[in-house]
Amino acid sequence: MQPVKQVSGRAYPWGAKNVDTDVIIPAHWLKTVTREGLGKGAFETVRAEPGNIFDDPRYAGSPVLIAGDNFGCGSSREHAAWALADLGITAVIAPSFSDIFSGNAFKNGIVTVVLPQDAIDRLIEVAKTDPVTVDLETMTVTTPFQDRFGFDLDPFRRQCLMEGLDEIGLTLARDAAISGYEAKVAGERPWLAKRAA
């Protein structure tokens, strides 16, 4: 995975609350066989409205999305994170997130930043004209106007994101322990390892 130390650039000043996974990526996109290409279906119902922010040229390609409470609620579909990643979003800022969504986002190199509603309101104002910066080193969101909002991040997730470590890579680094376990179990419970058919 690409290391994410800082996400800086324009942000979609959205602010919508309770954005569920059906809004992020409608169910009919789930029959895909790739993680890529889901950006086309991202926010499909929102984009059906004329003048929506996702098709506004001022925000095209923004790496940051600013949303309201309870972002990513609904189903556990990982497609929601894939759709955002495919759209080029690497950070979402909101007052709260569904647990499953933030787990899925993290697994796909997307930072979920929790900030209080007044900070969200301010960032939405700024984002209409100027960039915002999410910095994992200092754990702050800043703007060109002296705004500085601190946030918390699980230390393990922060390290993974900053070093571009994916969970699989981390576990593969535990290979000696896994192989040791396999050898032990092969002796204790030999029926597990091989099957007749």
Next chain:
Amino acid sequence: MANPQTLYEKIWNAHVVEKRDDGTCLIYIDRHLVHEVTSPQAFAGLRANGRAVRRTDLTLAVPDHNLPTTPRVDAQGNELPIADRESATQLATLRANVAEFGVPYIDALAAEQGIVHVVGPEQGFTLPGTTLVCGDSHTAAHGALGALAFGIGTSEVEHVLATQTLQLAPSKSMEIRIEGPLGPGVTPKDVILHVIGRIGAAGGTGYVIEYTGSTIREMSIEGRLTVSNMSIEGGARAGLIAPDDVTFAYLKGRPMSPTGAEWDAAVAWWRGLASDAGATYDRTVLIDATEIVPSLTWGTSPEDVVPITGVVPDPESFADASKRAAARKSLDYMGLTPGTAMTDVTVQHVFIGSCTNSRIEDLRAAAVIADGRHVAQGVRALVVPGSGLVKRQAEAEGLDRIFVDAGFEWREPGCSMCLAMNPDKVPAGERCASTSNRNFVGRQGPGARTHLVSPAMAAAAAINGRLSDVRQFVSGETR
């Protein structure tokens, strides 16, 4: 003596590779089932990173969700194309991936093909005391054999393929103890619907449920699979039932079960898995089985359970406001009026199948009701065996003839009408008595209305053209 432990604790402890300071453990996975819907991106991830499948021998792939249940080959035995392009692509992608990564695979055209959760136990792939995962929430079913089994997401599928492990935090434990004999016409499906009605659809959230008590001990493995399957509808990620002689008798001689001295060693180890006397659970729920009657759902959550002798509830009768609002919405979607007797509700579709109720005992129970009777006019009734082997067994017993003569359609194995992902769908606004596990809005097709029932109750609904109390058939009357 060591502290008394639950079945869950014993399996968990036997699978810890490493423990982190925060309590999270690296857990070894003994068995991994793969199907076409949740695996393509996982294989793509392996490919992109140049990674292999660590233990192909512990992995088994089988297609099920997208497969049409109409004949798969023509008269000459040539494979028929699948009309839906995206379904065809998912299925073809699985074939290509298992070939590339060397994963054991049961093809769509193989006699053993079926729904992953039917195939696993049937092949002896599912074994007591193992950890078993699949990218599908009804993996909970395999807990019926005493396996710690649960559904995972696609990134986790990739993680297991690459490392044969998962990073997990332990769950809380809940004992659901069910005691007493089941009355006539009352089946394991009624038991689990009753349980979910009692604990609620979120009642098991954060828990692994262990089902105990005489009612469970008296059940066949097929019945236990039905119960454990719907643990997820009660909010629990996994269900467990202690393996016993019934389990061992079921597994002995299955194609992938251990044999010879290994079988004996395995059984000896499995016997030690049952929860110790004095082991404690975080929560215990007691259920008197003699109070359970044939049950079904009225709404769009699996907790919306009523006895078949009941009526459509009045939303205003619920204590809390959010439940009242949800019930009003449900009834609106379901097109039902409070106070209507459940037996007065007519159906246009009947679905006997899904990983909850598509095994041979389910089909036998439905066939008893169908035998010598006919599906009501205007009702479309599907019987979809859970696997090719179930289908073959049913045909050997003549069940297919009973169903066909009674006006049911006899189909090829797959997930079918359980979810609207293949051609078997319930049209908008129409009503289905279904032996599946989810009555969510749109689950059987956009606008479809689902009532969850047992196989015998589904057959009874097909014959009467409305939801029916199967006990009328058991006692020989048809009302």
